[in-house]
Amino acid sequence: MPVDNQFQHRCANGLVVLGETMPWLNTAAFSLQFRAGSAYQPLGQNGLAALTCEMTERGCGEYNNRQFLEATELLGASTANHVGTYHTGYSGSCLHENFLPVLELYAKLSRAARLPVDELEAARLVCLQELYSQQDDLPQQTLRTLRERFFGPTLGRWPDGEIDELESAAWSQIRDFYWERFSPEGMILAIAGNFNWTECLEKIESLWGDWSATPPSSFAMTPGQGGYQHLQEDSQQTHIAMAAPTIPFGQEDYFLIRCAVGVLGDGMSSRLFQEVREKRGLCYSVFAGIHSLLDTACITAYSGTTAARAQETLDTIAAEFSRLQQGIHEDELRRIKVQVRTGLMAQQESCRARAGAIASDWFYLHRVRSKQEINEQLNRLSVPRVNQYLADHPIEVSSVVTVGSAQLELPHGLCQL
Amino acid sequence: MAFANYKLDNGLQVVVDDNPQCHLTAVGYFVKAGACDETLELSGVSHFLEHMCFKGTPQRSALEINQQLDELGANCNARTGEEHTIYHATVLPEFQSQIVELLSDMMQPSLSDEDFFTEQKVILEEIAMYRDQPPYGGHEQLMRAYFGDHPLGQPVLGTDASVAALTPEAMASYHHQRYSPGNMTLAVAGRVDVPQLLADVERLTKNWPVVVAPSRQFGAGPQIVGREFLQVQQASQQYILQLAPGPSLFDPDRYAARLAAMIFGDDTGSRLFWRLVDSGKTDLAAVGHYEYESTGVLMSMLAMRPEDAAEVWAEFEALEQEFVEQTPTEYELKLAKAKAIASLSSANEISENRMFDIGSQWVTYGSYLTVEQVIELYRQVTLADIIRVTQRFPMHEKQVLAIGPNWEFR
Numbered sequence: 001m002p003v004d005n006q007f008q009h010r011c012a013n014g015l016v017v018l019g020e021t022m023p024w025l026n027t028a029a030f031s032l033q034f035r036a037g038s039a040y041q042p043l044g045q046n047g048l049a050a051l052t053c054e055m056t057e058r059g060c061g062e063y064n065n066r067q068f069l070e071a072t073e074l075l076g077a078s079t080a081n082h083v084g085t086y087h088t089g090y091s092g093s094c095l096h097e098n099f100l101p102v103l104e105l106y107a108k109l110s111r112a113a114r115l116p117v118d119e120l121e122a123a124r125l126v127c128l129q130e131l132y133s134q135q136d137d138l139p140q141q142t143l144r145t146l147r148e149r150f151f152g153p154t155l156g157r158w159p160d161g162e163i164d165e166l167e168s169a170a171w172s173q174i175r176d177f178y179w180e181r182f183s184p185e186g187m188i189l190a191i192a193g194n195f196n197w198t199e200c201l202e203k204i205e206s207l208w209g210d211w212s213a214t215p216p217s218s219f220a221m222t223p224g225q226g227g228y229q230h231l232q233e234d235s236q237q238t239h240i241a242m243a244a245p246t247i248p249f250g251q252e253d254y255f256l257i258r259c260a261v262g263v264l265g266d267g268m269s270s271r272l273f274q275e276v277r278e279k280r281g282l283c284y285s286v287f288a289g290i291h292s293l294l295d296t297a298c299i300t301a302y303s304g305t306t307a308a309r310a311q312e313t314l315d316t317i318a319a320e321f322s323r324l325q326q327g328i329h330e331d332e333l334r335r336i337k338v339q340v341r342t343g344l345m346a347q348q349e350s351c352r353a354r355a356g357a358i359a360s361d362w363f364y365l366h367r368v369r370s371k372q373e374i375n376e377q378l379n380r381l382s383v384p385r386v387n388q389y390l391a392d393h394p395i396e397v398s399s400v401v402t403v404g405s406a407q408l409e410l411p412h413g414l415c416q417l
Numbered sequence: 418m419a420f421a422n423y424k425l426d427n428g429l430q431v432v433v434d435d436n437p438q439c440h441l442t443a444v445g446y447f448v449k450a451g452a453c454d455e456t457l458e459l460s461g462v463s464h465f466l467e468h469m470c471f472k473g474t475p476q477r478s479a480l481e482i483n484q485q486l487d488e489l490g491a492n493c494n495a496r497t498g499e500e501h502t503i504y505h506a507t508v509l510p511e512f513q514s515q516i517v518e519l520l521s522d523m524m525q526p527s528l529s530d531e532d533f534f535t536e537q538k539v540i541l542e543e544i545a546m547y548r549d550q551p552p553y554g555g556h557e558q559l560m561r562a563y564f565g566d567h568p569l570g571q572p573v574l575g576t577d578a579s580v581a582a583l584t585p586e587a588m589a590s591y592h593h594q595r596y597s598p599g600n601m602t603l604a605v606a607g608r609v610d611v612p613q614l615l616a617d618v619e620r621l622t623k624n625w626p627v628v629v630a631p632s633r634q635f636g637a638g639p640q641i642v643g644r645e646f647l648q649v650q651q652a653s654q655q656y657i658l659q660l661a662p663g664p665s666l667f668d669p670d671r672y673a674a675r676l677a678a679m680i681f682g683d684d685t686g687s688r689l690f691w692r693l694v695d696s697g698k699t700d701l702a703a704v705g706h707y708e709y710e711s712t713g714v715l716m717s718m719l720a721m722r723p724e725d726a727a728e729v730w731a732e733f734e735a736l737e738q739e740f741v742e743q744t745p746t747e748y749e750l751k752l753a754k755a756k757a758i759a760s761l762s763s764a765n766e767i768s769e770n771r772m773f774d775i776g777s778q779w780v781t782y783g784s785y786l787t788v789e790q791v792i793e794l795y796r797q798v799t800l801a802d803i804i805r806v807t808q809r810f811p812m813h814e815k816q817v818l819a820i821g822p823n824w825e826f827r
Binding site: 024025026027065066069070073074075076077078093094095121122123124125126128129130132133135136137138139235236237267268269270273274277278279280281282283284285304305306309331334335338339340341342343345346348349350 | 438439440441471479480483484486487488489490491492493507508509535536537538539541542543545546548549550551652653654685686691694695696697698699700701720721722751752755756758759760762763766767768
């Protein structure tokens with residue numbers, strides 16, 4: 001359904017520009033995405049995408065590293081970068097009067113990164129430091145291991161990289177990755193907030209329109225593996241994570257399973273929060289969600305608890321996965337619907353969040369959903385539909401990872417695939 | 418935007434920032450009750466009580482509270498600090514009355530024995546969780562070392578022993594004293610139906626017991642100043658945390674001090690950033706201000722490989738010295754102001770941020786400055802002000818805490 005504050009444009013070179021005006025704000029934001037995520041790295045070079053991203057920020061065009069950062073700061077731009085499975089992305093927001101100059105800086109970064117050889121070791125250290133710091137974060141280690149197991153070596157790779165593979169990355173590999181992957185082909189630029197669409201589009205065409213595309217490339221899929229893996233750690237808590245295959249975002253029935261998983265583990269009235277934390281006091285943190293990639297997805301659940309209570313926690317979570325099969329209730333669905341609506345409204349107060357959501361919609365759905373469309377989707381959801389879906393598609397946990405002082409015993413039904 | 422404040426007959430302060438263009442309504446109760454109000458025996462009670470407010474009231478069970486929060490789509494949470502406990506939720510404007518009713522009810526919890534003893538286990542899990550995530554526990558240990566017997570040295574979570582020894586009766590008494598309407602502020606921002614809000618709050622809080630909360634009478638500033646290293650536990654990374662003196666919430670120099678801290682140690686674009694982070698020597702090197710009623714601290718945090726600790730620490734201390742000797746330039750001040758002002762302007766668009774802003778200001782000052790007024794205060798800071806605050810709050814008078822395997826780098 002066309003909406004009068006939403007715009008889209010495809011430049012001749014393939015760049016897709018998406019816009020949503022939010023004139024009640026004083027700021028504007030962008031999300032700039034290149035098909036340069038971890039999945040596109042050659043096997044054995046995990047960290048190349050992160051290192052390339054770090055190198056792009058170390059000078060471009062006439063700016064050196066420091067001049068570039070200071071130029072964005074003087075424009076009052078709050079910026080960030082992110083390397084994910086499919087994309088390397090840059091995002092930022094600033095007062096609307098500074099928006100076009102900020103876009104100009106990022107055009108320079110994307111098209112004319114200097115990739116200075118003499119900054120390579122510092123850039124490598126910055127990426128390595130990120131990995132070193134994660135060694136003390138056991139919940140993250142648990143979820144990382146689960147992701148790698150479930151999605152396999154291509155898609156499951158942790159986008160921050162591997163220490164040894166980062167250490168061996170060469171400048172020529174970074175240069176090649178940058179030249180191949182930073183291209184208008186597959187590039188998405190989403191803008192949201194207070195701006196004039198015609199004026200912005202003209203500027204964007206002048207900044208990126210004459211950039212020629214490189215041919216698209218793809219990556220080879222590698223399968224994941226199921227089963228139970230325990231990592232021994234002398235920690236106070238045992239960290240438990242599990243994954244069950246499901247359908248990805250974008251498929252017709254996705255909303256049905258998203259609702260069911262919301263009931264299971266999203267929010268304080270969710271079944272996991274109530275059963276594991278509120279009734280039994282077993283843990284501080286417990287949740288479930290869906291981790292969706294383009295063609296594959298899993299339901300994940302996590303909890304961290306002191307070692308003596310870990311087995312009971314695992315058993316309780318497994319029991320809740322089984323119970324979900326029997327269906328959800330009207331009051332549970334009602335709560336999930338309001339949560340989704342509130343989340344949508346929260347995006348209306350933050351152009352940065354909105355720009356990110358628009359870019360994500362385009363990548364996964366090839367279109368941008370309006371508020372109205374999502375509300376209609378929500379209205380169509382019903383308990384019988386969700387329960388029919390659950391009855392037809394049993395949830396089967398295929399991967400379990402624990403990190404802590406002792407291995408746990410898997411309850412019946414887990415990792416039976 | 419329209420700011421207004423009201424004081425109910427029972428003493429409850431209500432502050433509102435109504436903006437009809439907003440899409441949400443954010444509501445928060447700010448209670449003057451925090452770790453600094455606790456005796457040693459009660460250590461951790463403010464935070465434990467925060468949990469108990471979600472565990473049931475005479476009108477609702479814990480399950481009903483959680484279900485209703487989710488039913489209202491409420492993005493709800495609570496936090497306990499050294500001086501305040503804050504309960505907040507953001508909802509669609511159509512749910513304003515319901516969320517105000519629910520949060521108000523939660524302020525008068527049942528504190529039943531059964532819920533108390535179940536939740537005690539959750540708190541002990543929370544303490545264990547942070548112990549597994551260095552340098553989380555380090556902050557509280559450092560505050561204790563720096564402040565000594567000053568009330569700001571009390572750990573917010575308490576300790577295993579103090580939490581295990583707490584009783585429902587002691588908590589009830591603490592609640593009675595501190596959760597009196599005169600000791601609380603209700604802040605509401607975003608799209609607000611003000612007449613409805615006032616009518617609701619008046620009705621909902623009229624039976625709250627009114628007592629006079631014990632006043633805070635703290636000395637100004639820490640009791641221990643000097644260099645001390647504490648090794649608290651093993652970790653794969655090396656962390657160094659440092660506290661040095663800073664301005665209090667009432668100090669007119671606080672704007673200059675915040676800008677000085679940004680110039681020296683903001684997480685991007687600062688002197689620390691260019692020397693230690695951009696070069697890849699540390700994972701983290703940043704400085705932040707924590708301001709309290711009676712005093713303030715400047716907290717520096719460094720995270721690095723253990724084998725690099727000696728080099729990083731030496732460089733950090735050299736940078737501190739350099740900051741005093743090579744005073745900041747006009748250009749550095751201009752950059753810091755641009756960042757501070759941009760961050761204030763952006764945050765201002767989000768209802769929840771507005772609620773935190775008006776609530777925090779009111780509970781502290783009993784007055785309110787608009788974002789534009791605060792921006793103007795930043796604009797007025799001069800280089801002379803920056804130099805003055807670096808002399809007033811010398812970073813070398815500090816307490817240092819090291820966490821990690823390298824004990825030799827001192």
